[in-house]
Amino acid sequence: MTMTDTRLSPAPVGGAGGPRSGYDVEQIRKDFPILARRVHDDRPLVYLDSAASSQKPTRVLDAERDYYELHNANVHRGIHVLAEEATALYETARDKVAAFIGAPRRDEVVFTKNSSEALNLVAYAMSNAAASGPEAERFRLGPGDEVVVTEMEHHSNLVPWQMLCRRTGATLRWIGLTDDGRLDLSTLEQVITDRTKIFSFVHQSNILGTVNPVATLVARARAVGALVVLDGSQSVPHMPIDVTALDVDFLAFTGHKMCGPTGIGVLWGRHELLEVMPPFLGGGEMIEIVTMEASTYAVPPHRFEAGTPMIAQAVGLGAAVDYLTDLGMDAVAAHEHDITAYALERLTAVPGLRIIGPPDALDRGGAISFVLTGSDDRPLHPHDVGQLLDELGVAVRVGHHCARPVCLRFGVPATTRASFHLYSTRGEVDALVEGLGHVRRFFGT
Incomplete structure (x- = not known):
């Protein structure tokens, strides 16, 4: 499956990490060489799979x-x-x-x-x-x-x-x-x-x-x-x-x-x-x-x-x-809370998207699983969603995430999951949301 008819504009993947001061996410990102990678026709890598494995700093x-x-x-x-x-x-x-x-x-x-x-x-x-x-x-x-x-x-x-x-x-x-x-x-x-x-x-x-x-x-x-x-x-x-x-x-x-x-x-x-x-x-x-x-x-x-x-x-x-x-784990936790709250707000507004899990950031971490619904009210297969996002440079995880009983509990075969870490940014969340819009247009929804 290819998606050559649409392109995700190379939006900046940095941007403010949240409303707080003192946590310089742009400086932190420089510690992780892989985050500067370009993929798929020189698109910026948007790494949203940290729940599976985080990236490694130079240290x-x-x-x-x-x-x-x-x-x-x-x-x-x-x-x-x-x-x-x-x-x-x-x-x-x-x-x-x-x-x-x-x-x-x-x-x-x-x-x-x-x-x-x-x-x-x-x-x-x-x-x-x-x-x-x-x-x-x-x-x-x-x-x-x-x-x-x-x-x-x-x-x-x-x-x-x-x-x-x-x-x-x-x-x-x-x-x-x-x-x-x-x-x-x-x-x-x-x-x-x-x-x-x-x-x-x-x-x-x-x-x-x-x-x-x-x-x-x-x-x-x-x-x-x-x-x-x-x-x-x-x-x-x-x-x-x-x-x-x-x-x-x-x-x-x-x-x-x-x-x-x-x-x-x-x-x-x-x-x-x-x-x-x-x-x-x-x-x-x-x-x-x-x-x-x-x-x-x-x-x-x-x-x-x-x-x-x-x-x-x-x-x-x-x-x-x-x-x-x-970095200080209090600062890390506060940054990730900001990113998670922002992501929940943006994703909730995506048409046809259903979050599997708590809908707000209270007592919640930065792993957000969701299913995307097509025009026939049936979910798009997460593998298709993940593959099309990857062509746009957005790396997410798809499947049952080694937690299949949860998928059974919520009546879905699998989900798409975006997950964040100390280097994640609001710009990356925006890239994900823009990518999901392209996915829905690709399927004519």
């Missing part, structure tokens, strides 16, 4: 290259200068992440390859508890026990719990959604009961943009003695996070959505839980004493970091944390 790119050029070695095991430097860089990244999320202890930060692995780590550790000693009693599940999630979860925070329930005989339950894309809290006490052993939920939805009421949800879980896992993949990159204030037991997030590299994620867990939780993967680095008959395990976090870790990626994540810290 992060330089940190990874510097590691490989000057310090490349395995960590923790060598006594030569490169090994000592690599270990120092890797463990310094752990310190930076711990400080960034307000972790009371550095050894509560476990490096994983992404959020999916972090969440799977907890789920598999719980099924491994069946073969562990009495110290792991809190993690054991069996028939009659229940695991609770929500209907808005990313597959990464749904499938591991489905698999855990199949392995253990536990039952999976979930909290449903209201018509405006928020959790139906009227069912909270009926779903989370004395049978609930673990409650895992997303902080900010990747498809709906909804920011969930953590305090309310945690209070209910605490009332029944359930462990709480929070998927922070879409919140840690966009707002200030303090794990002590959140009062959860585990937090999972990923580097590539917070201006860091791919291949690096984080599981934060309370120390008193990590030190008795069974390991997920076995191998080098995670052991204490090994004989042919049996092994004992290292203390956290190394118990959960089997094999050679993601060293360069951790260094890059540390640089990303430095970058975000220098």
Whole structure:
């Protein structure tokens, strides 16, 4: 499919980031080389897919290259200068992440390859508890026990719990959604009961943009003695996070959505839980004493970091944390709130467009999913919308966004999603809206 008969004028993709002063989005954009790209007949790149993966500032790119050029070695095991430097860089990244999320202890930060692995780590550790000693009693599940999630979860925070329930005989339950894309809290006490052993939920939805009421949800879980896992993949990159204030037991997030590299994620867990939780993967680095008959395990976090870790990626994540810290997460959150409110206002005015999720910016993040309706009152296929926008230089995400139950709940096969980050501008929102107008004209609506 081509769209050669219409062109999106090369409107500026910068512009004011919002009504506040002191946040220079144009200067920030200069830190991201890819944002200066021209695509498709010299059109400006309008990158609106940050919920899938954020772009990387030069500081992060330089940190990874510097590691490989000057310090490349395995960590923790060598006594030569490169090994000592690599270990120092890797463990310094752990310190930076711990400080960034307000972790009371550095050894509560476990490096994983992404959020999916972090969440799977907890789920598999719980099924491994069946073969562990009495110290792991809190993690054991069996028939009659229940695991609770929500209907808005990313597959990464749904499938591991489905698999855990199949392995253990536990039952999976979930909290449903209201018509405006928020959790139906009227069912909270009926779903989370004395049978609930673990409650895992997303902080900010990747498809709906909804920011969930953590305090309310945690209070209910605490009332029944359930462990709480929070998927922070879409919140840690966009707002200030303090794990002590959140009062959860585990937090999972990923580097590539917070201006860091791919291949690096984080599981934060309370120390008193990590030190008795069974390991997920076995191998080098995670052991204490090994004989042919049996092994004992290292203390956290190394118990959960089997094999050679993601060293360069951790260094890059540390640089990303430095970058975000220098900007200030309060400022980042305020900027993104302005962009999201502006985008909701502009998109609501597009004929035939239906937003899937909260219609206003209250308790809402910058991922906006929508369907576009044709003249016959049927939605245009999101793949067609996304392809035509791409020809105009506008990069969005299409599909079910690894949250297919949400699409089923709202009766749509898929959606188009525009998502924003600290470098997004009102000019980019305008380019999206203009592009959607061209899409509708292309289909004769």
